Amino acid sequence: xxxxxxxxxxxxxxxxxxxxxxxxxxxxxxxxxxxxxxxxxxxxxxxxxxxxxxxxxxxxxxxxxxxxxxxxxxxxxxxxxxxxxxxxxxxxxxxxxxxxxxxxxxxxxxxxxxxxxxxxxxxxxxxxxxxxxxxxxxxxxxxxxxxxxxxxxxxxxxxxxxxxxxxxxxxxxxxxxxxxxxxxxxxxxxxxxxxxxxxxxxxxxxxxxxxxxxxxxxxxxxxxxxxxxxxxxxxxxxxxxxxxxxxxxxxxxxxxxxxxxxxxxxxxxxxxxxxxxxxxxxxxxxxxxxxxxxxxxxxxxxxxxxxxxxxxxx
Amino acid sequence: xxxxxxxxxxxxxxxxxxxxxxxxxxxxxxxxxxxxxxxxxxxxxxxxxxxxxxxxxxxxxxxxxxxxxxxxxxxxxxxxxxxxxxxxxxxxxxxxxxxxxxxxxxxxxxxxxxxxxxxxxxxxxxxxxxxxxxxxxxxxxxxxxxxxxxxxxxxxxxxxxxxxxxxxxxxxxxxxxxxxxxxxxxxxxxxxxxxxxxxxxxxxxxxxxxxxxxxxxxxxxxxxxxxxxxxxxxxxxxxxxxxxxxxxxxxxxxxxxxxxxxxxxxxxxxxxxxxxxxxxxxxxxxxxxxxxxxxxxxxxxxxxxxxxxxxxxxxxxxxxxxxxxxxxxxxxxxxxxxxxxxxxxxxxxxxxxxxxxxxxxxxxxxxxxxxxxxxxxxxxxxxxxxxxxxxxxxxxxxxxxxxxxxxxxxxxxxxxxxxxxxxxxxxxxxxxxxxxxxxxxxxxxxxxxxxxxxxxxxxxxxxxxxxxx
Numbered sequence: 001x002x003x004x005x006x007x008x009x010x011x012x013x014x015x016x017x018x019x020x021x022x023x024x025x026x027x028x029x030x031x032x033x034x035x036x037x038x039x040x041x042x043x044x045x046x047x048x049x050x051x052x053x054x055x056x057x058x059x060x061x062x063x064x065x066x067x068x069x070x071x072x073x074x075x076x077x078x079x080x081x082x083x084x085x086x087x088x089x090x091x092x093x094x095x096x097x098x099x100x101x102x103x104x105x106x107x108x109x110x111x112x113x114x115x116x117x118x119x120x121x122x123x124x125x126x127x128x129x130x131x132x133x134x135x136x137x138x139x140x141x142x143x144x145x146x147x148x149x150x151x152x153x154x155x156x157x158x159x160x161x162x163x164x165x166x167x168x169x170x171x172x173x174x175x176x177x178x179x180x181x182x183x184x185x186x187x188x189x190x191x192x193x194x195x196x197x198x199x200x201x202x203x204x205x206x207x208x209x210x211x212x213x214x215x216x217x218x219x220x221x222x223x224x225x226x227x228x229x230x231x232x233x234x235x236x237x238x239x240x241x242x243x244x245x246x247x248x249x250x251x252x253x254x255x256x257x258x259x260x261x262x263x264x265x266x267x268x269x270x271x272x273x274x275x276x277x278x279x280x281x282x283x284x285x286x287x288x289x290x291x292x293x294x295x296x297x298x299x300x301x302x303x304x305x306x307x308x309x310x311x312x313x314x
Numbered sequence: 315x316x317x318x319x320x321x322x323x324x325x326x327x328x329x330x331x332x333x334x335x336x337x338x339x340x341x342x343x344x345x346x347x348x349x350x351x352x353x354x355x356x357x358x359x360x361x362x363x364x365x366x367x368x369x370x371x372x373x374x375x376x377x378x379x380x381x382x383x384x385x386x387x388x389x390x391x392x393x394x395x396x397x398x399x400x401x402x403x404x405x406x407x408x409x410x411x412x413x414x415x416x417x418x419x420x421x422x423x424x425x426x427x428x429x430x431x432x433x434x435x436x437x438x439x440x441x442x443x444x445x446x447x448x449x450x451x452x453x454x455x456x457x458x459x460x461x462x463x464x465x466x467x468x469x470x471x472x473x474x475x476x477x478x479x480x481x482x483x484x485x486x487x488x489x490x491x492x493x494x495x496x497x498x499x500x501x502x503x504x505x506x507x508x509x510x511x512x513x514x515x516x517x518x519x520x521x522x523x524x525x526x527x528x529x530x531x532x533x534x535x536x537x538x539x540x541x542x543x544x545x546x547x548x549x550x551x552x553x554x555x556x557x558x559x560x561x562x563x564x565x566x567x568x569x570x571x572x573x574x575x576x577x578x579x580x581x582x583x584x585x586x587x588x589x590x591x592x593x594x595x596x597x598x599x600x601x602x603x604x605x606x607x608x609x610x611x612x613x614x615x616x617x618x619x620x621x622x623x624x625x626x627x628x629x630x631x632x633x634x635x636x637x638x639x640x641x642x643x644x645x646x647x648x649x650x651x652x653x654x655x656x657x658x659x660x661x662x663x664x665x666x667x668x669x670x671x672x673x674x675x676x677x678x679x680x681x682x683x684x685x686x687x688x689x690x691x692x693x694x695x696x697x698x699x700x701x702x703x704x705x706x707x708x709x710x711x712x713x714x715x716x717x718x719x720x721x722x723x724x725x726x727x728x729x730x731x732x733x734x735x736x737x738x739x740x741x742x743x744x745x746x747x748x749x750x751x752x753x754x755x756x757x758x759x760x761x762x763x764x765x766x767x768x769x770x771x772x773x774x775x776x777x778x779x780x781x782x783x
Contacts, residue, residue, distance in 0.1 A: 005500055008754060012509060015758035020765040027766055043719055086717070152320065159769040166770045167726060168719040194711055198539045205538075 021156070028158040035132060035162075035169045039180035042086055043168030044132050049180055050083045051137070055101045057081045061185070062093040063111025069189050070246045070293050071109065072302040076309060082185030089116045091124035094225040095143040098232050105238040109305075110229070112243055114275065117222045117263075118213075118256045124221045125149045131161045188295035189288040199288060203249060206290035212253035218263065230267050242270045242312070246301060247277040249290040272308060277301065315357040317566040318520050325354065330573055340497045344471045347574070354476040355440070362438040365403065370473040372399050373448040377462040377469075380455045389456055396452035400445045407441055412641030440480035442638055444473055446605055451487040453609055460488050468494045477570040481563050483581040483601035490576070498575025503750055506757055508572030510749030513764045514734075515565025522731040523559035524773035525724040526551045532716045534691055537701050544714040545705050552691050553684055554728055557586065560599065568746060580746055584739045589675030591655045591682055606635050621664075628660065629653035644689045644698060651686040723771055 038045045039052075054060065059077035061067050061084060068084025083096065093110060100106065116122060127147045133140040134150070135158065144150055154160045162169070191199060233241050243264060251257070257273055264271035278286055278297070286297030293301055315321050329350045336342040356363055372395075379392040411432045421428045451472075454460045463469040472494050478485055533540055533548035540548070564581035571578045585598035595603045611631040617624040629650070636649020663669065671678065685702065692698035715721045738745050752760060 005502065005505065008502055009505055011754050012505070012758055012761075015755060016761045016765070019758055020762035023762050023766050024769065027770070153769075157765070157769045159766055160772075162770055163772060164719060164723060164770075167722050171722070201539050202536070 024157045024159045028161070031159070031162050031166060031169060032136065034173045038169050038172045038176075040176040040178055040183075041168055041172040043165040043172065045172050045176075045180065046083070046085060046185065047130070047132070049183070050081060050096070050185075051099070051133075053081055054099065055104055057106070059107045059109075060100075061109045061111065062097060063109075064088050064113060066113065066246050066292060067109075067111030068185070068187050069288075070298045070301055071111065071244075071305065072186050072188070072299060073184050074186070075302050075306050077107070080184060084111065084185065085129065087126065088129050089113070089122060089124070089126040090222050090225040090229075091127040091147065091149075092129050094229045095127055095130060095140060097229055098143065099137070099139045100232075100236070100239070102232075102236040103238055107240045108242070110241060110243045112226075112245055112260075114245055114256050114260050114273075117218050117226075117260050118216055119219055119222075120217065122219045122222055123149070124225065131163070132165060134158075134161045188298050189292055190295050191288060196284075199294075200284055202289050203284055203287060206250050212255045216256055216259065218259065223263070226263075226267065226269075230269065233269070240313075242272065242309070244271075244305065245273045245275050247279075247293065247297070248275050249287055250279065251275050270312070272305075274301065274304070277304065315354045317563065317570075318516060321357065325350075326570060326573075333574055334500065340495075341465075341467065343498070343574075344465075344467045344494060347475060348467055348471045351471070351474040351476040351479055355474065355479055358439050358480075359436075365407075365438055365441065366444060366474055366479075367470075369400060369403065369445060369448050370470045372396065373452050373473070374463065374466060374469045377452055377455050378464070380452060381462040393452055393456045396449065400449050404441060404445050407435060407438055409637075409641045411435060416643075443482045443484055444479065446484050446602075446638075447487075448473055450484070450605060450609060451491075454487055460491065463487075463491060463495070465495055475571070475576075477567040477574075477576075478578060481560070481567070482599075483564055483567065483578050484605050485578055485601070489579055493576050500573070500575050504572045504575065506752065506754075507747055507749035508569040509761060510752070510757060511565045511569030511572070511746060513569075513761050514745065514748075515562040515567075515569060517562070517764050517767060518558040518565065518731060519562030520768055520773065521771040522724075522727045523555045523557075523562060525720065525727050525771060526555040526558070528720045528773060529716055529724050530555055530691070533714065534693075534697075534701075537692070537697055537704075540704070540714055541711040542705050542707060542709040543711065545701050547713060549684055549688055549691070549701070549705070551724065551728070553586075553680075553687050554731070556687065556690070557582075558731055565745070580744065583744070584735055586680060586683075587676070587735075587739055588679045589671045589673070590659055591652065591679055592659055593670070594679050594683060595652070595656070602635070602638070606631050606638075610634060624660065625657040628657050632656065639690075643695055644692060647695065647698075648686050648689040651682070651689070655682050727771060 035044045036048070039049050040046075057079055059073060059080035061071045061073055061080075061082040063071075063084045065084060065086040068082060068086065071082055071084070073080035073082045083093075085092070090112060097108070097110070100108075124147055127144060127149050130140050130144065131150065131154070134144050134154070135141055151160065229241075233239070245257075245260075254276070257275055261271060261273055286293055286300065288294045288297075315325060329346065333343055333346055336346060352363055352366075355366065376392050376396045376399075380389050380396075383389045383392055414432050418428045418430065418432075451460075455462050463472070468491070472485075472487060472490055475485075475490070475494075530548050530552045533544055534552075537545060561582035568578045568581070579601055581599060581601050583597040583600065585594050588594040588597055611627055614627040614630060615623055616627060630653070632649040632653030633646055634649070636645040636647070636652070639645045639648070688701050688705075689695075689698045692701055738748055741748075743751065749757065
């Protein structure tokens with residue numbers, strides 16, 4: 001390789017580093033500007049809305065899609081917000097809970113999934129769902145740094161924080177999906193006639209009796225995040241926390257449920273396990289699929305939960 | 315080691331710098347390439363390095379024996395040693411369980427229960443590629459088309475050269491060995507075209523293919539519950555996923571090789587812009603299709619022994635080509651569909667005395683390829699046939715979108731990828747040479763834009779589709 005070629009190569013490398021770094025910051029700050037004004041959509045809008053209302057709300061729900069689709073927060077309190085988000089786990093929720101004001105009086109329901117605690121591959125990477133707030137929210141930035149779930153390149157190329165979300169953000173900026181001022185975060189799943197057949201096929205596939213995994217072990221990462229929540233609860237005496245697992249169509253193993261209940265008791269956390277609430281009910285109208293209730297099922301479940309909530313508060 | 319990993323991002327520049335520091339001795343460069351290639355492969359599973367070393371040693375030795383043998387009979391005997399050993403490796407590691415399972419099923423269907431004959435065998439990555447490469451070397455020597463190598467390091471490097479080791483392109487000794495056994499030079503053209511092709515390849519794989527794959531996996535994972543429109547869209551997405559995945563891989567491989575002064579043969583040439591299936595196979599996975607043509611189709615007699623034998627040869631070549639992809643009847647059927655339509659095309663061309671179809675040929679070719687892809691993607695025959703029946707039942711209800719962000723990202727990136735392909739295709743400049751059109755600044759800007767696109771749209775698939783073959 002002669003010196004001319006070396007120079008040319010170095011020029012390409014240096015120019016690429018400079019241009020890509022500059023372009024990255026341009027894109028990052030541009031998307032920041034846009035995303036700050038986006039209040040709709042799962043890409044960032046729901047998180048933005050949560051961060052803006054979290055300290056003025058009396059009743060909050062955290063969890064994954066099951067929390068989002070199963071708990072009708074309006075039944076519990078007029079000033080409420082359901083922060084359930086598709087595909088997230090306990091790392092995501094624990095981080096958000098730690099952003100709450102400690103002294104504010106609030107009632108918090110945390111939806112937890114038993115599966116999350118027994119998934120040996122769970123590594124807390126769902127915390128990446130908060131990456132759009134990396135370098136922009138101190139608590140979230142600290143949690144992301146501590147999680148070691150971010151790529152090394154993310155420290156150089158900030159636009160990676162918008163990975164997978166850019167189009168959704170832009171779309172919601174120009175065309176919001178709903179009126180966020182009237183949105184409480186609860187998204188019931190309605191099923192039309194044409195979807196019923198598909199639903200019944202899916203449920204029939206889930207209608208089998210599988211044996212429990214003999215080597216059930218709790219995931220240490222999930223336990224750590226649960227303990228982090230527990231530390232926050234201890235520091236926030238004005239808040240009331242209730243941990244809930246919502247129904248599943250056909251859970252054939254209760255060993256994991258018992259182990260999780262034992263852990264919750266050990267940590268002194270209020271926990272209600274409704275996994276088998278509708279186990280013997282053969283009416284498919286309560287279901288969208290084996291892990292998600294339909295609107296009808298969610299309304300019924302929310303009523304059951306409301307009764308228990310009232311009992312607990314009296 | 316994967317091309318789209320952080321490890322490769324570090325590995326490539328380190329090897330590149332040391333390699334060009336050794337520019338005064340191509341033999342030292344070969345030693346470095348050999349060690350680097352073994353590190354590259356061993357990153358996945360070092361135990362299977364022994365197979366590559368065995369295969370390399372065998373053909374190095376056999377190649378010399380074929381050349382030295384006096385008389386055709388003796389040459390053939392040595393060639394058989396190479397054929398049996400290489401195909402034997404493939405038979406054991408890739409096809410044993412398939413044939414054992416098929417045998418058991420056949421026996422049980424006629425009422426004879428046979429004990430489970432399958433073994434717990436792991437398929438070594440890249441075995442189909444490097445065995446075909448070494449086979450072609452021995453056959454070429456037998457055909458007096460090349461000379462046997464006497465440079466053991468050079469030959470071992472030819473077999474294991476890391477850019478093409480695990481998923482091709484399947485390089486011929488006639489192209490690569492002279493480059494390995496001589497001094498390499500790096501020039502501005504190689505740098506520009508190489509860098510451009512690496513980044514285009516990364517974009518095709520990491521952004522386009524992997525995003526499309528998320529939707530395809532979710533639909534094909536639950537194919538029973540989806541309607542015609544969803545299955546059709548998922549199959550179209552798959553057609554582009556596999557194209558951008560494999561052509562992206564080939565681009566990174568060819569681009570990486572250029573940085574070391576090597577020119578690999580082209581592996582893809584915009585296959586979906588084909589008016590006939592024959593043309594499609596001249597544009598899709600070219601290193602394999604030309605291998606099959608030169609070493610199988612022609613060896614079977616090609617089109618020299620009459621029309622019936624020609625059709626038989628076409629069908630047989632495509633069936634074996636299908637089986638090369640994987641040990642499943644679905645791949646055989648996939649090859650069979652292609653073989654059948656290639657034969658029909660040949661018949662039509664000769665009956666109508668035409669050389670190609672008109673513009674409708676693009677649609678015809680895409681439809682045939684699309685239907686065949688269903689067998690390629692579906693896990694078994696039952697699911698593939700269910701999907702085909704559903705698609706052709708025209709039950710076009712509402713489209714399942716899944717995660718709206720993922721779907722829209724996939725769709726937009728597909729459109730972008732298609733437009734880029736169309737632009738390069740219409741420019742008449744091969745993608746392999748396209749980088750030369752840009753000066754240093756322009757190239758840096760293009761690469762930077764691709765980097766940002768990757769940051770915004772990368773998706774994290776574990777592997778390249780063709781690694782499983």
